[in-house]
Amino acid sequence: MQCERARELVSAYVDGELPAGDRRAVETHMTDCRSCAALASDFRQVGQSLSATGREPLPPALETRVRASLAQARAADVHSPVPARAPRLGPILARPRSPLRAAAALVAVCVLSALATWFTVSRSDEATLQARDVLAGHVRALLQDSPITVAASDIHVVKPWFAGRLEFSPEVKDLAAEGFPLVGGRLDYIDGRRVAAIVYKRRLHVISVFIWPAAKADAAPRYATRNGYNLATWDRQGFSYWAVSDVSAAELAQLVGLL
Amino acid sequence: MTALPPFEDLAIPHLGAAYNLAFWLIRSRPDAEDIVQDAYLRAFKAYAGFRGQDIRPWLLAIVRNVAYRWLSDRRRAGNVVSLDEALAPDAERAPFEVAAEDLNAEQELIRDAERGYVLRGLAELPAAFREVVVLRELEGLAYRDIAHVIGAPIGTVMSRLARGRNELRKVLTRLIDKDTPNAV
Numbered sequence: 001m002q003c004e005r006a007r008e009l010v011s012a013y014v015d016g017e018l019p020a021g022d023r024r025a026v027e028t029h030m031t032d033c034r035s036c037a038a039l040a041s042d043f044r045q046v047g048q049s050l051s052a053t054g055r056e057p058l059p060p061a062l063e064t065r066v067r068a069s070l071a072q073a074r075a076a077d078v079h080s081p082v083p084a085r086a087p088r089l090g091p092i093l094a095r096p097r098s099p100l101r102a103a104a105a106l107v108a109v110c111v112l113s114a115l116a117t118w119f120t121v122s123r124s125d126e127a128t129l130q131a132r133d134v135l136a137g138h139v140r141a142l143l144q145d146s147p148i149t150v151a152a153s154d155i156h157v158v159k160p161w162f163a164g165r166l167e168f169s170p171e172v173k174d175l176a177a178e179g180f181p182l183v184g185g186r187l188d189y190i191d192g193r194r195v196a197a198i199v200y201k202r203r204l205h206v207i208s209v210f211i212w213p214a215a216k217a218d219a220a221p222r223y224a225t226r227n228g229y230n231l232a233t234w235d236r237q238g239f240s241y242w243a244v245s246d247v248s249a250a251e252l253a254q255l256v257g258l259l
Numbered sequence: 260m261t262a263l264p265p266f267e268d269l270a271i272p273h274l275g276a277a278y279n280l281a282f283w284l285i286r287s288r289p290d291a292e293d294i295v296q297d298a299y300l301r302a303f304k305a306y307a308g309f310r311g312q313d314i315r316p317w318l319l320a321i322v323r324n325v326a327y328r329w330l331s332d333r334r335r336a337g338n339v340v341s342l343d344e345a346l347a348p349d350a351e352r353a354p355f356e357v358a359a360e361d362l363n364a365e366q367e368l369i370r371d372a373e374r375g376y377v378l379r380g381l382a383e384l385p386a387a388f389r390e391v392v393v394l395r396e397l398e399g400l401a402y403r404d405i406a407h408v409i410g411a412p413i414g415t416v417m418s419r420l421a422r423g424r425n426e427l428r429k430v431l432t433r434l435i436d437k438d439t440p441n442a443v
Binding site: 007008009010011012015017042043046047049050051052053054055056058059062063065066067069070073074 | 271377420
């Protein structure tokens with residue numbers, strides 16, 4: 001037996017856990033190889049030291065404590081009512097049916113479920129994914145030192161800044177008089193495309209308004225709340241709008257009305 | 260089917276093994292007590308599903324799971340207990356302080372020192388090796404039972420034990436060399 005292989009087996013040899021063939025091979029090897037024999041004797045000695053040291057002594061109070069907690073669990077088990085089996089479903093399922101009817105029912109269920117899944121996925125996908133992206137974009141911007149790349153309260157600074165950075169010109173409004181001063185803008189990435197993010201303020205609240213072109217019919221604002229943020233989305237003149245902020249829903253609606 | 264004996268009758272005798280494993284996985288005595296209590300509760304609730312001859316590996320596997328879950332929670336909380344703190348009573352023993360009067364006392368001291376080293380060495384092993392060494396050397400479990408406890412094949416038990424012992428041997432050599440620089 002090769003020394004390298006023997007060294008791997010010495011530990012199991014010491015434990016008497018080797019199959020007979022390997023055991024004899026290791027034994028033979030050790031009569032010639034002093035280093036493997038020394039390894040076995042070292043392992044034995046470490047084992048003896050460990051078993052002489054023994055277990056970490058059991059704290060005397062632990063048994064009482066464990067017994068008490070078990071007794072408590074047992075008592076709770078006895079007093080809790082046995083969960084009732086789902087009633088009536090059994091007999092209905094067990095009622096004999098013709099195989100044809102069963103097969104038809106199965107097919108119907110499959111088709112319905114596939115349709116429902118397709119409908120839910122295709123419907124909810126766009127809106128919820130966009131909402132998630134928008135909220136993430138807003139929060140991520142807040143986590144940075146500044147939520148904007150271009151800082152300006154003048155629409156004639158903010159709007160040209162986007163030229164050359166986007167293939168469209170987003171709508172930027174001066175709403176300072178209405179209590180929504182313009183802070184600036186930045187680029188963001190929503191739903192797989194570059195979008196404009198215009199940042200307004202309401203007192204100390206930051207509001208991000210995301211704008212990108214979308215070939216959609218105009219749609220009135222729809223509101224949602226996610227993680228405590230209020231979101232609004234609407235479509236107008238070939239653009240999709242999303243506004244997100246931690247201002248109240250009423251104030252967000254006010255801004256949406258102004259935009 | 261015969262009814263199972265009361266859980267306590269089978270499980271309480273293994274409290275020492277359970278606590279020992281928990282202690283060596285967590286290296287903190289108060290936490291090991293909590294883990295044992297939690298593990299026994301879980302085992303009690305799962306007891307109806309216990310099918311086996313020997314409850315000990317089954318019980319120790321639960322202790323191990325609870326201990327690892329607890330460790331990962333603590334790691335997540337970013338609060339790590341130091342090794343020295345966990346082993347403080349052993350470190351306090353200061354094996355070389357007493358002057359040896361006769362040969363027997365001296366041998367006793369050497370043996371004490373050795374145990375101190377072995378425990379320290381064991382505590383320094385990575386957990387994957389520490390647990391198999393504890394289960395083998397302190398609990399005397401067969402490889403098959405160790406495999407059950409750690410949920411791995413016997414081959415893994417075999418190789419981890421071999422590596423663990425080798426590591427332990429290295430650690431011991433290092434500790435002994437460090438602590439007795441003027442030893443011959």
